[in-house]
Every structure is written in structure tokens, then in C-alpha cells.
Amino acid sequence: MPELPEVEALREFLSDHLVGQEIAAAVPVAISVLKTYDPPYTALAGRTVTGVARHGKFLDLDADGLHLCVHLARAGWLRWYDALPATPPKPGKGPLALRVSLTGGAGFDLTEAGTRKSLAAYLVHDPSEVPGIARLGPDPLAPGFGRDDFAALLKGERRQLKGALRDQSLIAGIGNAYSDEILHVARMSPFKAVAHLTEDETTTLYEAMRTTLTEAVERSHGLAAGRLKAEKKSGLRVHGRTGQPCPVCGDTVREVSFADSSLQYCATCQTGGKVLADRRLSKLLK
Numbered sequence: 001m002p003e004l005p006e007v008e009a010l011r012e013f014l015s016d017h018l019v020g021q022e023i024a025a026a027v028p029v030a031i032s033v034l035k036t037y038d039p040p041y042t043a044l045a046g047r048t049v050t051g052v053a054r055h056g057k058f059l060d061l062d063a064d065g066l067h068l069c070v071h072l073a074r075a076g077w078l079r080w081y082d083a084l085p086a087t088p089p090k091p092g093k094g095p096l097a098l099r100v101s102l103t104g105g106a107g108f109d110l111t112e113a114g115t116r117k118s119l120a121a122y123l124v125h126d127p128s129e130v131p132g133i134a135r136l137g138p139d140p141l142a143p144g145f146g147r148d149d150f151a152a153l154l155k156g157e158r159r160q161l162k163g164a165l166r167d168q169s170l171i172a173g174i175g176n177a178y179s180d181e182i183l184h185v186a187r188m189s190p191f192k193a194v195a196h197l198t199e200d201e202t203t204t205l206y207e208a209m210r211t212t213l214t215e216a217v218e219r220s221h222g223l224a225a226g227r228l229k230a231e232k233k234s235g236l237r238v239h240g241r242t243g244q245p246c247p248v249c250g251d252t253v254r255e256v257s258f259a260d261s262s263l264q265y266c267a268t269c270q271t272g273g274k275v276l277a278d279r280r281l282s283k284l285l286k
Contacts, residue, residue, distance in 0.1 A: 001074045003057060004141070004173030005216035006228050010078055011054040012221070014061070014108075017080065018049040022103040023063055029089045032117040033097040033110065035130075039066065039123055044100075055133045056172030066123060068100075069130045070110060073118035079109045097121075136172040140209055141217070150206045154194050161205070162190035162263060174209070177232070180239035180264050182212045184248075189271045190256075190263050238264045 002010070026044040028034050034041075047063035054060065059078075061068040072078070076097070084107045089099045097119050101107035112119040122130045137153065138145050153171060157164055164170055165179040174182070183190050186208035188201070197205065219235050220228055233240065237247050242255040242264055251268040256276050267275050 001057075001175050001177070002072045002077070002228075002232075003175040003178050004054075004139075004213055005178070005220055006232055007054050007057050007059060007072070007173070008141075008217050009220035009228050010059060011052050013080070014059070014078075015052045017106070018052060018061065018102075020048065021106070022046065022048050024101045024103045024107075025099075026068070026123075027089055027099045027101075028097070028121070029091055029099060030097040030112075030117065031091075033112075033119050033121045035120045036122045036124060039125075041123055044068065044123070053127075055127060056136045056139065056168055057175070058127075058130065058133055060127050060133075066125065067127050069122045069124060069127055069133065071120045071132060072110075073112070073120065074116070075113040076119035077111050077113075079111055080106075081108065082106050132168070135169045137168065137170045139172050140174065141213055147203055147206045150209075151199075151202050154197065154202065157194035159194055160191045161188060161194060164194050165209075174213075176261055176263065177236060177239040178212060178216065181216075181236060182209045184238045184246075184266060184269060185212050187269050189276075190265055191276070238266055240264065 023044045023046070026041045028041055043066060044063055047066060049061055049063050051062040052060065053062065055069075057071060059070045083105050084099070084101050089096055095111040095113055096109055097112050098110040098121055099107065110119060110121065124130060127133050138149065154164065161183060162179055165174050165182060166176065180190070182205070186205045188205065216232070216235060220231055238253050241253045244253050245251070246253055246266040246269060249266065249268045251266050253264050253266055254275060256263050256265070265271065265276070267273050
């Protein structure tokens, strides 16, 4: 799933390639991608892209006051073409969900792999009309977002760290992968209760979050859209690396599986050497 660093890199890429360009057409190919119908997507034709923004994991293309807001979900992606295929897109069972073409011949496709269709596109007059954007918490990389602001968000939380970091209404942009990475850098169990954090631990977690996300954004800086997935995977230290050695201590990276996802961690670095059993069967580590 694309998270804050990848979506920020896409924002930067699209800013360089789209701003100032006129949209020729926006053609929905999969009905499942459409989350709004008024204004119609035909209203984008003839408009000029004036800016590209990011709200958490959402991309926001401003076309003369109409905003095409996109959430790539678990398996969505953006494929850029300097010259779009000449064959018009056809509805079907393939991955193509939405095509945006520019008058100069370039453009991009929104695609989604698999059968679970969660990619979402909204055409609105204001991004705040998108429910997922309206409920977002602060951006963890915002210049004014300091350690005390982070501590204030966590005050009164009764959840575990993993769940709190992934809650978009608490803090925007962090998903399954980077929550694993942040907790590994902070040397904390994913199941540690937020309420049990000391002042020093809160500082450590804040610094791990800022450092991890900032470094991931810097690694993705200047990359073409097609290279971002590979860059994300190569930069991860524990997430998606079950059975491989921890790059810090050499212990084996372990996994806890859930119904539709999993987390990875290092027992030596994060849980005092204790191996987490299936979350549904084990007591949570403090």
C-alpha cells in the first residue's frame, strides 16, 4: 500500500509533469473507482492543472478549482506515459481504473491489481468534501508539528502503538509498512500500550517517526513513478522481511499474522527477546 513517502514522491513527480498542462479527458474505466458523480468527470476536459497536493495518503490534483482526489488503497498505483497508448481504454476485468489524458499527448493511468477493488477517486470543489480527507489528523512531516503536538495527540489513548500510528484520524499518512519501521527504529513493541509511554519514550517515538518518514521521502526524491515501489521495498528494514536477519542486531525478523494483514518486528530490538505468538492467542506485551 502506498503510504506518505510514496504519495509525497508521486505528488512531486506529478507537480513537475502536470502543472500548467491542459486536461483533454478523464475517462473512468472501472465503475468501482468512482466515489462522486457531480460534477461529472467530463467537467475536467479543457481545464488546466494548477497544483498537486497531498493530504495523508490522498493525492489532490487541482484543475482550475476542481479537485481530483485519489486514494490508491492497498493495491492501486499510478502509471505515467509521456505518450498515452493510442487505443482507447475499454471497461473490463483488467487493472485499469481511470485514465487522464493531456492535450499534449501525455497522461496517466490509475490501476489496481487483484479482485478487491478499493482504489477511490473523488471529483469535488473542495478537498474537505472527501470524507477520508476531512477526518485526517495532522501530517507528521508538517514543519510546525513538534514533539509536544505529538504527545498531545497521544494523551488519553488506550490503544497499542501499532494501531494508534495507523489511525488516519489521529495522524495522517502512516500505514502498515511504516508503522513497523517506526517501531523498529524506536525499539518498541507494536503491542505496547500508548498509555504506558514515558515522556522519554514519547520523544523517542516522535523522533523515530520523523526520521523514518523523512529518510523514506528523501530516498524517493526525484524518482520516476514507476520506480517508487521498488525503492520502498529496498528501503524497508523489517516490514515484509520475515525470516531475514535484522539489519541492526542480526536476529531473525518475525511476523504476527492477522486476517488480512501482518506485521513484522525484531524480538531482540523491540520486545526484550520475547517472541510474539499469534495476536489472537497471546497476551499482549507491555
